[in-house]
Amino acid sequence: MLKRNIYIIIIALAVLITIIPATRRVIAGVFFDTFGWLESPVSKVSSVPQRFFSGIGEISKIKDENSQLAAKLQKLKLDSSELEELKVENKILKNQLGFAEEHKEYELIGTKIIGRDPVSFMDRIIVDKGGDDGVILGAVAISDGALAGKVTEVLDHQSKVTLITSKDSIIQVMLQKSRVMGVLRGGLSGLTLENIPQDIEVKSGEGIVTSGLGGSIDQGILVGEVVGQNSSKAQIYKTLSIQPTVDFSKLELIFIIK
Numbered sequence: 001m002l003k004r005n006i007y008i009i010i011i012a013l014a015v016l017i018t019i020i021p022a023t024r025r026v027i028a029g030v031f032f033d034t035f036g037w038l039e040s041p042v043s044k045v046s047s048v049p050q051r052f053f054s055g056i057g058e059i060s061k062i063k064d065e066n067s068q069l070a071a072k073l074q075k076l077k078l079d080s081s082e083l084e085e086l087k088v089e090n091k092i093l094k095n096q097l098g099f100a101e102e103h104k105e106y107e108l109i110g111t112k113i114i115g116r117d118p119v120s121f122m123d124r125i126i127v128d129k130g131g132d133d134g135v136i137l138g139a140v141a142i143s144d145g146a147l148a149g150k151v152t153e154v155l156d157h158q159s160k161v162t163l164i165t166s167k168d169s170i171i172q173v174m175l176q177k178s179r180v181m182g183v184l185r186g187g188l189s190g191l192t193l194e195n196i197p198q199d200i201e202v203k204s205g206e207g208i209v210t211s212g213l214g215g216s217i218d219q220g221i222l223v224g225e226v227v228g229q230n231s232s233k234a235q236i237y238k239t240l241s242i243q244p245t246v247d248f249s250k251l252e253l254i255f256i257i258k
Helices: 002-102
Strands: 108-116 124-127 140-143 146-154 159-163 170-175 181-185 191-197 207-210 222-229 237-244 253-257
Touching: 124 253, 146 253, 159 253, 170 191, 170 222
Parallel strands: 146 222
Antiparallel strands: 108 124, 108 253, 124 159, 140 146, 140 253, 146 159, 170 181, 170 207, 181 191, 191 237, 207 222, 222 237
């Protein structure tokens, strides 16, 4: 009986040894069939940190690219602005060239406006040329081929110009057609031409030029045109409203006659 049991045990062990590999595979298959649904979520969860840090890297890259594009756009805007400024200056220079061609006897000093009177904006300007550049006291300042003002103060490297629109400005001028002379005054109410006899017929649009009287400003420099009359017929003299040729609100460059 004992021998019989021993044989049974030996046979059972042999059978188990034979079937162990298959048994393992079956057990493994059963395990993954049962718990395999956990693999995908676990895999996804494990990949979250990787995707997170990868996303941060992409955001940083996009920010760098946006910064580079913004810098390029800013440069393009600056280049465009500089080009526009050059066009404006070129147009002004062309207008001055026309005046220089008509008055070859003049030597012009080109200047830029670097300051204005903070109290009287339309009275005085400061330009970037002075005595060392050939500017002298009383010199005539022009813009767009027309009278802008006179130099009333000179330093080594800058000068002050009193504009014809200033209340302190008095210029001897004349009507282009009738050749009648009068006095041009500036002020808050605008330019006015005074001392014109009542019997002189004056039409709107008639040009006003310098008369040359007084010797400080040559004859024939354009000043503006008549746009109206401020006096009544009961007065001895007419007072005319004058529109200056120079647009003083946009004044940037002026030329001083040396």
